[in-house]
Amino acid sequence: MTNPALNTQTSIQQFDVEPLLSKVLQEAEQEHQKLQRVFSLMGWSNLPDILKIEIKDDVSAMVNELKGQFSSCDPYVKKRRESVTYWVNCYQDGICSLNTAINALKVKKI
Numbered sequence: 001m002t003n004p005a006l007n008t009q010t011s012i013q014q015f016d017v018e019p020l021l022s023k024v025l026q027e028a029e030q031e032h033q034k035l036q037r038v039f040s041l042m043g044w045s046n047l048p049d050i051l052k053i054e055i056k057d058d059v060s061a062m063v064n065e066l067k068g069q070f071s072s073c074d075p076y077v078k079k080r081r082e083s084v085t086y087w088v089n090c091y092q093d094g095i096c097s098l099n100t101a102i103n104a105l106k107v108k109k110i
Contacts, residue, residue, distance in 0.1 A: 038063055044088060048098060051091065054105050058084045 038059055039045050039052060058080065065072060072078075084105060091101040 035059065044092075047088065047091070051088070051098060051102055051105075054102050055084050055088070 035052070035056055036045065039047065042059070044052070061072075061077075062081065064070060087096070087101045087104045090096045091098060096104075
C-alpha cells in the first residue's frame with residue numbers, strides 16, 4: 001500500500017516551480033512599473049494604492065487606445081472614463097473622501 005501524500009510530494013518535487021514563479025513575479029513587477037509611470041504622467045502618482053487598483057484597468061485601456069491598439073466610440077466607455085477622471089479629481093481636490101471615490105468607481109458585478 002502506498003501513501004498518496006508521499007506520491008504528491010514526490011511529484012511536486014519533480015516539477016521545479018521556482019523559474020515559473022520568478023517569471024510571473026518579473027512580469028508583475030514590469031506591469032506595476034508601467035502603470036506607475038502612467039499614473040505619474042496623469043498627475044495621479046500620489047493616489048492611494050487602493051484607488052489605483054480600482055482604476056488600473058481603466059487607465060490601461062486609456063493607454064492602449066492612445067497607442068492605437070483599438071478605438072472605442074462607445075458612449076458607455078466615454079462615460080466611464082469621464083467618471084474615473086471626475087472622481088479622481090474630486091478626491092485629489094478634497095471634495096470627497098477616499099471611500100466615496102472608491103465606491104463611486106467600483107464596477108458593479110452582474
